Amino acid sequence: MGLVRRDQQPAAEKAAPSAASLVEQLDDPDPDVRREAALGLDGSAEAVPALIPRVAGETDPAVRDAMLTTLAAHDTDEVAEALAVHLASDEASLRTSAAEALATMPGSVPAIIPRLVQDPDHDVRVMTAMVLADLPHPGALTWLADMIRADPHPNVVTAAIDALLPSITPEHTELLRDAVHRFPDDPFLRFTVEAAVG
Amino acid sequence: MTSSTKTAGAALTVSDFEKFRDYFYKRTGIQFTESKRYFVDKRIETCIRQAGYSGFASWFAALRLNDRSGLLQELINQLTVNETYFLREDYQFESLIRTVLPDVLAARGGVGRLNGPVKILSLPCSTGEEPYSIALRLLEEWDQIDHVDVEIHGADIDSDVLARAELASYNERSVHRVPPAWRKKYFTPVGVRYQLDEGIRDAVTLHQINVCDTVAMRGFRDFDVIFCRNVLIYFDELSSRRAAENLYGALRPGGYLFLGHSESMSRISPIFTPARLPEGIVYQRPIGGSR
């Protein structure tokens, strides 16, 4: 009894399971097994095609988060394209999780932004503003300003203002005031702009 | 708007400070109140000057856009007190002894019925002060220590600090909070330094590990308690998420995770359940699988 020492490596160097066996475990009935498998596939490019179609169908949020953590680390066009599809999902948690993942992919996401900001579905454009809010990329603020200037839907403009808020400078004042003039019937937008530019 | 023509030497404007505070909170989970204003201003000015920017605006833009790696790390180094010493933030060790370990024993069937030792992980353990502090407090203050087996593990990514942890020779600054009686009992003065006794040193197992490395972290399993203090703040969003996932995997269901006193899991990952202890917030791996 008391303090005891455990000298053997705690199974640390136990052979890592192969990517193939982890992919198989993605369909295990136990969510914990699926979660560990998704995490274990970190860095395995061959697992991407197996992970992508399982994101939408995964019912356990923790497993889905693990899949997205692994997928986002790839930051490739293939992953960005696949996750962007979920910005249009009817399921709110999938939309926000996909947006969070895309916001961590500055390598591949900028290429699809021009298309996303033109998406006919204004909800997709709202989610795009959320991606841009956190995307560490020099173009993010410009895209957001463009959305505020030109997007026809007040919800999108509000979302873009929201995303720009931490970075607002006096140079944005005119842009924001113009947005208010474009949507005179939106009291929330007016309030937000007044509060933001003082 | 007040003057936006401030030079790097001058104080930040109120709106600069607020923007910065929001950004830093979002990025690290660390919150500064207005009372810390002076401290934060000074540290930011140091960062701006050292990185060679003309003022807050250009520096903050570069920071936010990740234009230059190292800016955030330097900022965090400036804004967090990064020293380690014996019994640092030891109100969490109070929680460990008073609340967490009794709960762990109860959840695992009670003293005498445990299937395996109680396992505690200190990660990052740096030069060893944290895991050795845990060992000292358990030996001196936990009334169950003679009735259960406890394994204490320390892990760090940095082999240099691990070598110093293994050596366990400390300066006055490191041991300044150790009560004289404990110093006498567990340390031997060697010149101006204090050598931790072999008995304690041997009770802690050290490992080199990167907490973001899922494959390596698979070796860490069934821990009852993990201390992971003041490290997740250094990671970018994806890395901190992965680290959180790996720590989750290293815990037993129902196991406890302590973060640093100013850290929060709320901007990183929802997989843990926060719980309030008399001494502060701790995170638990839920018992019924994930969420």
Added chain:
Amino acid sequence: MTEKRPKVLVVDDAATVRLYHTTLLTGAGFEVSEAANGLEAVEAALNTAFDLFVIDVNMPKMNGYTCVETLRSATVGTPAPIVMISTEDSRGDADRAYAAGANLYLVKPVDKDRLARVARMLTAGVAA
């Protein structure tokens, strides 16, 4: 003024919405704190006994329903009234909010007078 101001926690991932609700509720005499997702709200509620919660439905990390369930569960166990605010004007969502433990379900945009009125009504016992 020495009377006690009721404490309200405004929970929304949109900074503009937090700003809007905070301004309204501060003006209505509340002491307002903010949280940007459900988890932050849970942590805030573990540290402070709020008199009222105003919670968005769709948020990252932890959505509004899970947040309300957690606030009502043993983890927090707050008895304070909870208003959920959603963009979805659907019966199913309202039912889900009430099942989670909300006291009132409102649809965005919430009229500013209405929010202040509802907040005062729900905290009538607290305000001096």
